[in-house]
Amino acid sequence: MFMSGDNLVGGYGGADILKGCSVGVERGEIAVIVGPNGAGKSTAMKAMLGMLDLREGQVMLDGKDITDLTPQDRIAQGVGFVPQTSNVFTGMSVEENLEMGAFLRDDDFSGTMEEICALFPILKEKRRQPAGELSGGQRQQVAVGRALMTKPSVLMLDEPTAGVSPIVMDELFDRILEIRETGVAILMVEQNARQALNIADRGYVLVTGENRFTDTGEALLANPEVRASFLGG
Amino acid sequence: MDVLNAITLFANFVFVPGLAYGAQLALGALGITLIYSILRFANFAHGDQMAFGTMVVILLTWWFQSLGVSLGPLPTALLALPLGMAALALYALAADKFVYRHYREIKAPPIRLVMASVGVMFVTNGLVRVIIGPDDQAFMDGERFIVRAGNFRRAMGLNEGLAIKSSQALTVVIAIALVVALFWFLNRTRTGKSMRAFSDNEDLALLSGISPQKVVTVTWIIAAALMTIAGTLYGLDKSFKPFTYFQLLLPMFAAAIVGGVGNPVGAILGGFVVAFSEVTITYAYKKFLTYLVPESLAPEGLMQLLSTDYKFAVSFIILVVVLLVRPTGLMRGKVI
Numbered sequence: 001m002f003m004s005g006d007n008l009v010g011g012y013g014g015a016d017i018l019k020g021c022s023v024g025v026e027r028g029e030i031a032v033i034v035g036p037n038g039a040g041k042s043t044a045m046k047a048m049l050g051m052l053d054l055r056e057g058q059v060m061l062d063g064k065d066i067t068d069l070t071p072q073d074r075i076a077q078g079v080g081f082v083p084q085t086s087n088v089f090t091g092m093s094v095e096e097n098l099e100m101g102a103f104l105r106d107d108d109f110s111g112t113m114e115e116i117c118a119l120f121p122i123l124k125e126k127r128r129q130p131a132g133e134l135s136g137g138q139r140q141q142v143a144v145g146r147a148l149m150t151k152p153s154v155l156m157l158d159e160p161t162a163g164v165s166p167i168v169m170d171e172l173f174d175r176i177l178e179i180r181e182t183g184v185a186i187l188m189v190e191q192n193a194r195q196a197l198n199i200a201d202r203g204y205v206l207v208t209g210e211n212r213f214t215d216t217g218e219a220l221l222a223n224p225e226v227r228a229s230f231l232g233g
Numbered sequence: 234m235d236v237l238n239a240i241t242l243f244a245n246f247v248f249v250p251g252l253a254y255g256a257q258l259a260l261g262a263l264g265i266t267l268i269y270s271i272l273r274f275a276n277f278a279h280g281d282q283m284a285f286g287t288m289v290v291i292l293l294t295w296w297f298q299s300l301g302v303s304l305g306p307l308p309t310a311l312l313a314l315p316l317g318m319a320a321l322a323l324y325a326l327a328a329d330k331f332v333y334r335h336y337r338e339i340k341a342p343p344i345r346l347v348m349a350s351v352g353v354m355f356v357t358n359g360l361v362r363v364i365i366g367p368d369d370q371a372f373m374d375g376e377r378f379i380v381r382a383g384n385f386r387r388a389m390g391l392n393e394g395l396a397i398k399s400s401q402a403l404t405v406v407i408a409i410a411l412v413v414a415l416f417w418f419l420n421r422t423r424t425g426k427s428m429r430a431f432s433d434n435e436d437l438a439l440l441s442g443i444s445p446q447k448v449v450t451v452t453w454i455i456a457a458a459l460m461t462i463a464g465t466l467y468g469l470d471k472s473f474k475p476f477t478y479f480q481l482l483l484p485m486f487a488a489a490i491v492g493g494v495g496n497p498v499g500a501i502l503g504g505f506v507v508a509f510s511e512v513t514i515t516y517a518y519k520k521f522l523t524y525l526v527p528e529s530l531a532p533e534g535l536m537q538l539l540s541t542d543y544k545f546a547v548s549f550i551i552l553v554v555v556l557l558v559r560p561t562g563l564m565r566g567k568v569i
Contacts (some may be wrong), residue, residue, distance in 0.1 A: 072442055081440055089433040092426070100430045103423075104442035146441070 002027045002062060002185050003079070003154045005048045009056035016055070017043045019209035025185040025202065027153065030176065032217065034193035034230060035206035041189040042084065042158055044206065048187065049081050049156060050074050061154070076104055080152030084159045087143035090132030094123050097131050097142050101149030109149060116145040119175060137168035141175070148179070155179065157188045161195075173199050194231050197221050205230060239524035241393040245382070251512040252505075253401035253470055256408035259504025260463035261481060262488035263415065263497055264456040270432040270495035270567070271452045272333070274346035278354035279460065279485060284478035285357050286321035286461030287468050288365045290314055291372045298374065306376035308400070310465055317465065322457035328353050329453055337449075354479075361475045370473045373400060400469040411462060412501060415455070419497070424451055432495070480545065484511065487548040491555050493566025502563060507548055515541045 004024030011017040017040045025031035033041045046052045048059055050071045058067045066074055075081065089097050098116060102109040117124035120141040126134060131142050140160055147155060160176070161169040169192060177199055180186055190196035197203050200217030205226060213226055220226050261279065268276045276282075293313035303309050332353055336346050379402050382394030419425040424447075431438040431448045439445065464478060471477075488507045492499025518536035526532075539546065555562060 072439060075440060075442055083437065083440070086434055086437060089430050089437060091433045092429060096426055096430075099423075099426065100438070100441045100443070103427060103430075150442075 001025060001060075003048070003060065003187070005044065005057065005059045007057040008044060008047050008054060008059075010047060010052050010054040011043070012052065017209050018047060018052075018054075018057075020057070021204075021206055021209055021211050022057075023048070023187070023204050023211075025154065025187045027185045028180060028183045029201040030180055030186045030188065030199055030217075031202040031204065032193075032196045032200035033187070033189045033204045033206060034196060035204075035212070036230065038208070039206040040209040041206055043209075045156055045158055045187065045189050049079065075150060075152075078150070078153040080147035080150055080155045082140075082143045082147045082155070082157045082160060084162055088131040088134075088139050088146065091130055093128050094131055094134070094142055095127040097146050098123070098149050101146035104150055112149055112151060116148055119148075119178060120145055137164045137172065140164060140168075140172060144172075144175070144179075152184065154185045154187065157186065159189055159191055161190065161192055169195065194221070197231075235524040237389075238391050238393045239521050241385075241389075241391055241395050242521050242524065245393065245395045247509075247512050247516050249395070249397055249401055251509045253398075253404040253466075254512065255505035255508030256404045257463050257467045257470065257504075258481075258484055258488045258508050259501040260408055260411065260459050260466070261485035262492065262500035262504050263412070264459040264463070265485055265489040266492075266494055266497060266500040266566070267452060267459070268456050269489070271428055271448060272337075272346070274333075274343045274350060275486070276456075277347060277350040277482065278328075278357055280478045280480070280482035281354045281357040281361065281475070282321060282325060282457070283460040283464035283467075283481065284361045284473075284475045285324055286317045286457065287464035287473055287478070288361050288475075289320040290317035290461065290465045291365065291370055291468070291473060293317065294372045294374075304375060306399070308373055308375045308403070308469055310372055310374075310469060311403075314462065314465055318458045318461045321461045322454045324357075325453040325457045326450065329449065358475060358479060365475070367475055370468075372473065373469050375399065398470065400466070404466040404470055407462060407466060411459070415459075416497065418455075428452060483545055483552075484508075484548040487552040487555075490566075491551055491562055493562025493564035496562065496564045496566040499562050499564030499566050506563075507551060510551060511544050511547045514538045514547050515544050 001024035006022045007020050008018045008022065009016055009020050021040065021044055023031065023033055023044055033044060035041050043052060047054055050069055054067065058065055060066065061077060061079065066077060089100060098113055102112065122138055123141060123145055126138065131139060134142065144160065161172055173195065176186060188196060197217040197220050203215060203217045203220040204211060205213040205220065213220060213223065261283065265276060265279055290310050290313045293316055294310045297309050297312055302312065304312055332349050333346060336349055376399050378396060379399050380395060380397040382396040386394035419429055427443045428448050428451060430441065431443055431445065484507050488503035489500050491506050492503030516537065519532050522536055523531045
C-alpha cells in the first residue's frame with residue numbers, strides 16, 4: 001500500500017493502546033478508521049505520523065520505511081495532517097494560516113493557494129479575517145487547506161467533522177471526495193461512522209487497539225455484525 | 234496667561250518626561266511580552282539584561298570618547314548601540330543554551346523557567362556590578378537640549394519654561410521607529426509570521442515545519458535589541474545604575490500585564506499608562522494649581538498625592554488592580 005502502518009504496538013508510556021493493529025491507504029483512495037471510544041483510532045493515526053513511540057511494527061510510505069522519522073520529517077516527505085482540535089492559528093488571518101502551511105516550501109506556492117481557494121471558496125472570501133473568528137465548519141476548511149499547502153501525497157484527518165452540523169459535515173465530505181480525485185491518499189478517523197464509511201473505499205473497525213473488521217466501506221456497511229455493534233443497527 | 238503658564242509647567246514636568254519614560258517602559262514591556270508569548274515564561278532577568286546591554290554600550294562609549302570619536306550633537310552612545318545589542322544577544326543566547334534550553338526540552342512547567350530566569354537575573358546583576366560597579370555612571374554627551382527652558386520662556390514671554398532634552402526626543406523618535414520596524418517584521422516577513430504562528434499554536438507550528446530553534450534564536454536577538462535600546466535610552470535620559478535597572482522590572486511587568494501580556498500593542502499602551510500614572514501621581518501640583526485658582530484658594534501644601542519615593546507603589550497597585558479586575562489586560566492578552 002502507498003502508506004501503511006503494520007502491526008503497530010505502542011502507547012503513551014503506560015499500557016499499550018495499540019495492540020498490533022494495521023491500517024493503510026492507497027493513492028486516490030479514502031480509508032476510514034472507525035470504532036468505539038478508546039479503541040485507539042486517533043492513536044493509530046498519531047502512530048502513522050510519528051507522534052507516538054512504537055514498541056513494535058513499522059510505518060511505510062511509498063515503499064520506504066519511515067518508522068524512525070520525526071513528524072516534521074514525515075511532513076517533509078509528503079504527509080499532511082489535520083489535528084482534531086487547535087488545528088488553525090487562531091490569531092492569524094486565513095491567508096497567513098495557508099502561508100504557514102507552506103512554510104517548508106521554497107518555491108512559489110501562490111498556485112497551490114489558488115487551488116485551495118477554488119476548493120474552499122469561503123477561504124478566499126475570508127482571507128483577511130483571523131481564523132479564530134470563523135465558524136467551526138469554516139475553521140475545518142482552513143485546517144484542511146493548511147495541510148494541503150505542502151501538496152501532500154497522503155492526507156490524514158483526525159475527526160474532521162467533530163462538532164460541526166450535519167449539513168457542514170456533508171459539505172466537508174464532498175470536499176474530501178474532491179481531494180481524493182486529485183490522487184491524494186486520504187486516511188481519516190471518524191466518529192460519524194456511517195457517513196464516513198459511505199464515502200470510504202476502505203474501512204477499518206478497531207476495537208481495543210486491534211483490527212476487528214477490515215473491508216471496503218460498502219461491505220462494512222452491509223455487514224450485519226458491524227451494523228449491530230458499531231453503527232447502531 | 235496663567236493658563237498657558239500652567240500648561241507649560243505641566244508639559245515640562247509631567248507630559249514630556251512621562252512621554253519619554255513611557256516610551257522606555259514600552260520598549261521594555263515589548264521585550265517581556267515577546268519572550269512571554271514565544272518562549273512562554275515571564276523573564277525576571279529582563280531588567281538586569283537591560284543593564285548588561287547598557288553596560289556594554291557605556292564601556293564602548295567611553296572607549297570611543299577616549300579615541301575622540303563622536304557623533305557631533307548626537308550622543309556617542311548611539312554609535313556603540315549596535316555593538317551593545319550584539320553583545321547582549323550573544324549573552325542571552327548563551328543563557329538560553331546553558332539554562333533555558335534544558336527546561337524547554339524536558340517541557341518543564343513555566344514556573345520553573347521563571348525561577349531559572351531569577352537565577353539568570355542574579356548572575357547578570359552580579360556580573361554587571363563586578364564589571365562596571367554599583368554606582369551611577371554618566372555617559373551622555375553631545376547636545377543636551379533641543380529646547381532650553383530659558384529660551385522658551387523668553388521666546389514665549391511666559392513665567393514658566395519648557396525644556397526638551399535631546400535624550401527625550403531621541404527616546405520617542407527611536408521608540409516609534411523601532412515599533413514600526415517590529416510590527417512590520419512580525420506581520421510581513423516569513424520569519425516574523427512563523428514567530429507569531431509559534432506563539433499562537435506551538436504544536437501546529439511544529440507540524441507546519443517551523444523550526445523551534447530558529448524561532449527561539451530570533452526571539453532572543455530581537456528581545457536583546459529591544460532591551461539594549463530601552464536601557465541605553467533610559468540611561469541617557471536619567472542615569473545608569475545597575476540597581477535602578479533591576480527596579481525597572483516592576484513597572485515594565487506592570488506595563489506588559491496592563492496592556493495584555495502577549496499583545497505587542499498592549500505592551501506599548503501599558504508602558505504609557507504606567508509611566509503617566511507614576512508621573513502624574515507623584516507630581517506636586519502646588520505651583521500648577523496656584524496658576525489656575527484665585528489667589529485666595531491657592532493651596533498651601535505640596536498637593537502631591539504620593540512622594541516620589543513611593544513611585545514603585547503606583548506600578549504595584551496598577552498591577553494588582555488589573556490582575557483582580559481584568560486579568561487579560563486592556564488589549565485582551567493571555568491570562569498569566
